[in-house]
Amino acid sequence: MGKRSRQRQKNQPGGRDDRDNAGWGAGYADIVKENKLFEHYYKEQGLVPDGEFEQFMEALREPLPATIRITGYKSHAKEILHCLKDKYFKDIQDLEIDGQMIEAPQPLSWYPDEQAWHTNMSRKIIRKSPLLEKFHQFLVSETESGNISRQEAVNFGHVCCSGVENSPGFVIANDVDNKRCYLLVHQAKRLNSPCIMVINHDASCIPTLHITADGKRDILFYDRILCDVPCSGDGTMRKNIDVWKKWTTSNSLHLHGLQLRIAVRGVEQLAVGGRMVYSTCSLNPIEDEAVIAALLEKSEGSLELVDASADLPGLKWMPGVTSWKLMTKDGQWFSDWAAVPTSRHTQIRPTMFPPKDAEKLANMHLERCMRILPHHQNTGGFFVAVLFKKAPMPWNKRYPKVRKDVPTAPSAPPDSDNFPESSVDDGAETTGDAQAENEAPKGAEAAAAAAQETSAKQDGVCGPPPNKKMKLFGYKEDPFVFLTEDDPVFTTIQSFYDLSPDFPKLNVLTRTHEGKKRHLYMVSKELRNVLLNNSERMKVINTGVKVWSRNSDGEEFGCAFRLAQEGIYTVQPYIRSRMITVSVEDVKVLLTQENPYLSKLQDEAHAQAKKIGMGSIVLKYIPNPNNPTEPQCPIQLCGWRGKTSIRAFVPRNERLHYLRMLGVEVFRDKQGLGNKHGDGEKEEKGQEEESKDDNGEETTEDKCENGDEEKS
Numbered sequence: 001m002g003k004r005s006r007q008r009q010k011n012q013p014g015g016r017d018d019r020d021n022a023g024w025g026a027g028y029a030d031i032v033k034e035n036k037l038f039e040h041y042y043k044e045q046g047l048v049p050d051g052e053f054e055q056f057m058e059a060l061r062e063p064l065p066a067t068i069r070i071t072g073y074k075s076h077a078k079e080i081l082h083c084l085k086d087k088y089f090k091d092i093q094d095l096e097i098d099g100q101m102i103e104a105p106q107p108l109s110w111y112p113d114e115q116a117w118h119t120n121m122s123r124k125i126i127r128k129s130p131l132l133e134k135f136h137q138f139l140v141s142e143t144e145s146g147n148i149s150r151q152e153a154v155n156f157g158h159v160c161c162s163g164v165e166n167s168p169g170f171v172i173a174n175d176v177d178n179k180r181c182y183l184l185v186h187q188a189k190r191l192n193s194p195c196i197m198v199i200n201h202d203a204s205c206i207p208t209l210h211i212t213a214d215g216k217r218d219i220l221f222y223d224r225i226l227c228d229v230p231c232s233g234d235g236t237m238r239k240n241i242d243v244w245k246k247w248t249t250s251n252s253l254h255l256h257g258l259q260l261r262i263a264v265r266g267v268e269q270l271a272v273g274g275r276m277v278y279s280t281c282s283l284n285p286i287e288d289e290a291v292i293a294a295l296l297e298k299s300e301g302s303l304e305l306v307d308a309s310a311d312l313p314g315l316k317w318m319p320g321v322t323s324w325k326l327m328t329k330d331g332q333w334f335s336d337w338a339a340v341p342t343s344r345h346t347q348i349r350p351t352m353f354p355p356k357d358a359e360k361l362a363n364m365h366l367e368r369c370m371r372i373l374p375h376h377q378n379t380g381g382f383f384v385a386v387l388f389k390k391a392p393m394p395w396n397k398r399y400p401k402v403r404k405d406v407p408t409a410p411s412a413p414p415d416s417d418n419f420p421e422s423s424v425d426d427g428a429e430t431t432g433d434a435q436a437e438n439e440a441p442k443g444a445e446a447a448a449a450a451a452q453e454t455s456a457k458q459d460g461v462c463g464p465p466p467n468k469k470m471k472l473f474g475y476k477e478d479p480f481v482f483l484t485e486d487d488p489v490f491t492t493i494q495s496f497y498d499l500s501p502d503f504p505k506l507n508v509l510t511r512t513h514e515g516k517k518r519h520l521y522m523v524s525k526e527l528r529n530v531l532l533n534n535s536e537r538m539k540v541i542n543t544g545v546k547v548w549s550r551n552s553d554g555e556e557f558g559c560a561f562r563l564a565q566e567g568i569y570t571v572q573p574y575i576r577s578r579m580i581t582v583s584v585e586d587v588k589v590l591l592t593q594e595n596p597y598l599s600k601l602q603d604e605a606h607a608q609a610k611k612i613g614m615g616s617i618v619l620k621y622i623p624n625p626n627n628p629t630e631p632q633c634p635i636q637l638c639g640w641r642g643k644t645s646i647r648a649f650v651p652r653n654e655r656l657h658y659l660r661m662l663g664v665e666v667f668r669d670k671q672g673l674g675n676k677h678g679d680g681e682k683e684e685k686g687q688e689e690e691s692k693d694d695n696g697e698e699t700t701e702d703k704c705e706n707g708d709e710e711k712s
Contacts, residue, residue, distance in 0.1 A: 031241055033061045038234065038247050041327055047283060047318065048373060059375035064238040066126055067118040068139065069111070069149045071191070076633050079661045080147055081114060087665075088135045092119070097129050109314030118378070138660070141653040146190025169223075170195040170526050176202045185542040192566050194507070195524045197531075197543035203229075204261040208269070210533040220530065221271035229259045231280035231287050235381025238374065250329040252286040253347055259291050260351060267295065267303060268396070270389045275306065279384045283373075285324035286352050288383040289366050292320070294351035295387070296364045300394045305368040306386040316376040320369025320385070322361055323354055477541060478511040480531055489517060489561070493548065496559035496615070498577035509544060520548040520561065522570055547571045554615055562616035563638045565650050572618055572636050579618045580608045580639070584630050584662055587621055590637065590648040591655045592664065597645050609646060617641045619648060631661045 039057065042048065048056045070077045070084075095102040105119040126136050142148045173188060173196065175181050181200045188196045201207065209220040232251035237243045263278055270276050278295075280287050296303055309317075326334045326348060334340050337350045355361045372382040483489060485505045493499065507528050510517045521544035523531070531543070547567035554560050563571070582590070582605045589600050598609050609617075621635035635658055638649040650658070659665075 031245055033237075033241070033244050035244050035247050037249070037331075038244075040331075041249060042283070044327070044333070045285065045321075045324055047285070047321065047371065049318070052375065055375040056373060059373075059378065060237045060381075062238065063124070064380060065118055065378055066121050066123055067108075067116065069116040071147060071149045076147060076661075077115060079631050079633050080142065083660050084117070087660075088138055092121075092132070092135060095131060097121075097125055097131065100125070110312045134665070137656075141656040144190070145651075145653040145657045146187075146192070147657055170197065170524055170530075172197045172199060172222075172530075174199045174201055174203060174206060176200070181541045188542070189545075189566070192545050192569065194522045194545045194567070194570050195527060197523075197527055198541040200539045200541050203227075204258060204265055206265055206269070207534070207537045209530060209537065211529045212533060217533070220269075221274070222269055223271055223274045225266050225270050225274070225276040227263055227266040227276055227278045229262050229278070229280055229287075229291075230255060231259070231282040232284060233281050235281040235283050235372075235374070235383070238380055248329050249327045250347075252282065252284045253326075253328075253352070256286050256290060256352055257349065259287055260294055263291055263295050264298075267299070267387065267389060268393055270387075272389050272391060274389050276387045276389070277384060278387065279382065281380065281382055283371060283381045283383065285321060286326060288371070288385075289320050289322075289324065289369055290352050290354075292369060292385045292387075293355055293361075293364060293366060297355060297360070298394075302391045302393050303387050303389055305365050306388050307365075307368045308370065308384075308386045315372075317370040317372050319367040320371065322366050326352055477539070479513060480509050480511065480535070480540065480543070481513055482506065482509045482528065482532070483520075489520070492555075492559045493561055496578070497563075497575045500574045500576055503574040508547070516550065518550050519546050519564070521545060522547045522567060545570055551616070557613060557615035559615060562640070562649070563618065565638045565654065568618065568636045568638050572620070575618060578612055578616065578641075579620055580605055580612065582619050582621050584621070587619075587635060587637070587658065588662055588664055590619060590639065590646065591650065591659050595642070595645045595647050601646065609641060612641050614641055614643060617646075633661070635661075 042056075043053060070080050089105050092102060093104040102121055102125075103119065105117045107114040108116040108118060121132075126132050126139065129136075139148070171188075173184050175184055175198075178200055181198055184198045188198060210217055211220045212218070232247070232255060233240060233243055234247055237247075259280070263276075266276050266278075278292060282288065292305070296305070328334075328344070328347075334348065335353075336356075337348075337353050340348045355364070369383065369385040372379060372384075374381050483505065487505075490505055494503075504522075504525060507522050507525055509521050509523065509528075509531075510519065511521075512518070523544040527543055531540070545567040546564040547570060548561040549564050550560055551562045552560060554562055583602050586601050586605045589596050593600065598606055601609060617639045619637040619639045621631075621637075623632045623634060624630060625632065637658075640647045640649060648655075
């Protein structure tokens with residue numbers, strides 16, 4: 001969803017629990033859900049259909065209903081959906097809690113394949129009701145495992161990389177707030193994908209990234225960009241209840257310029273033929289249509305708004321508006337830039353108003369923007385616009401990059417109707433710009449940046465952002481060090497696991513230059529390309545998926561590195577030994593018993609296990625299409641073959657996930673897995689050392705090494 005202003009977030013009291021209880025009086029007893037200025041403003045803007053304004057306001061005063069989206073691997077997603085419908089939704093029907101009838105959850109009509117559901121239950125009811133304890137535990141553990149996402153329905157969107165774990169594409173997620181980056185890492189790590197990178201930059205001046213293509217250095221352009229900008233957040237009143245007392249028209253006036261700069265930087269980095277989605281959780285036209293109109297006007301035909309209504313059948317939305325007014329904090333209205341007094345010019349800018357040229361306005365097709373109102377389908381408020389890039393941005397054609405033969409930049413700022421020099425080149429119009437960027441004299445580069453900064457401050461200019469020097473702030477990340485093909489680490493790994501010849505050794509990295517390598521991670525070859533070409537250009541918080549972890553005692557069994565569950569689906573296709581095929585009953589034993597004897601396995605798996613020496617193993621369940629009562633998705637678990645026992649190294653919430661798919665309901669007690677019983681010999685040497693790390697309770701050192709948690 002659109003992020004709220006950072007400054008406003010810093011001033012907000014309370015934490016997650018307050019948010020969950022929003023609207024129920026806990027922690028917000030002093031906040032009344034009334035704001036006359038808000039009502040007056042939106043009545044005057046006419047964004048709500050006639051006769052519906054009271055419904056609109058009443059919906060904003062109600063708690064936000066619970067919504068979930070299934071996000072796991074495609075085959076697993078079907079099993080999760082079956083589990084939801086067959087077990088939990090049946091138990092929820094016709095319940096009455098605190099005098100409120102609970103309606104059966106319903107699939108979102110506009111989201112495909114029943115992969116998203118909503119219910120009239122609030123988050124507080126789900127969390128607090130004993131009748132819903134099973135459902136709550138399911139939601140918590142499946143969310144932590146990354147198989148479902150609990151977010152607002154209006155935030156459900158397009159999957160950037162379908163089947164991202166094996167896709168040639170990749171996702172780069174960015175946030176300017178260092179702490180929020182670690183929240184992104186936490187969310188992304190649940191997908192266990194080698195195709196995701198989290199970076200930490202100001203989006204309005206995010207650096208141009210380079211890649212190597214066909215042996216030449218080239219600029220990286222993106223096929224899809226989600227431009228989710230900071231906003232005033234008045235569409236989130238149902239969950240962020242403090243917006244009621246803090247809302248004012250000045251919020252949107254302060255954010256408009258930043259939103260526009262971020263949007264401009266986004267379309268600069270968009271590939272021709274690509275799409276950018278601009279979104280906010282604000283209903284305010286100053287943050288919505290005004291930004292889109294300014295962007296379209298200055299694009300001179302390079303961009304067009306896409307009619308995305310056919311992509312979301314069943315979603316109710318209001319078309320974008322073509323006229324709006326602006327109101328100051330003290331209640332003064334303006335409909336035209338010409339009427340704004342000079343004293344207000346630092347606060348109010350021309351781009352905040354609709355274009356005056358009727359033909360130009362009509363050609364923009366602002367009605368293709370989509371505004372989701374809370375009362376239409378019991379959601380939060382949201383705005384979204386889809387932009388298609390038909391050609392390079394005009395200022396990239398007009399202003400080539402600074403070169404050696406350009407000693408200085410113009411001393412005066414460019415005319416307000418033009419764009420300053422671009423901070424990115426669109427590739428087709430000029431040649432050698434990537435090289436020129438590195439060759440330009442420092443004096444000329446500094447002068448160009450100064451000129452850009454001067455012009456960017458002229459809010460009437462919808463130009464590229466200044467080419468700022470990258471600032472490093474927050475926790476200092478460890479380096480990304482790719483292993484060479486002849487790295488001695490591979491010697492024992494190669495032989496122990498009998499890796500296939502096509503195993504991409506060059507895509508393996510670690511997070512240390514010196515000392516022993518503790519963990520090995522894998523990235524896709526495309527992300528490796530990005531990392532190698534931009535190490536000094538961007539601040540990477542996290543990337544890759546852990547595939548091996550050092551087990552110092554494992555060396556006596558032939559290899560000092562054991563497999564990590566996070567990366568098992570990535571690395572297993574290359575492993576040709578140390579694999580045991582297990583049945584449903586075997587998986588149940590392995591996930592419910594702490595350290596079962598080998599004899600507890602069924603005959604086929606038992607025979608395979610006896611032929612394998614001690615150490616790390618893969619436990620693989622292959623679905624049987626002739627037995628539909630069993631899970632129809634493959635399951636791969638990391639394990640350890642002990643002297644006389646066997647053990648699964650699987651994080652707690654993943655254990656719960658797999659057991660649910662097998663029809664076993666296991667509840668957690670305060671210590672962890674409920675109904676858990678140990679069996680077999682004492683853990684083998686080397687297992688205890690790594691058990692906490694692999695059961696979801698990573699040590700501080702583990703967390704910090706790959707940016708897994710927030711640093712203080």
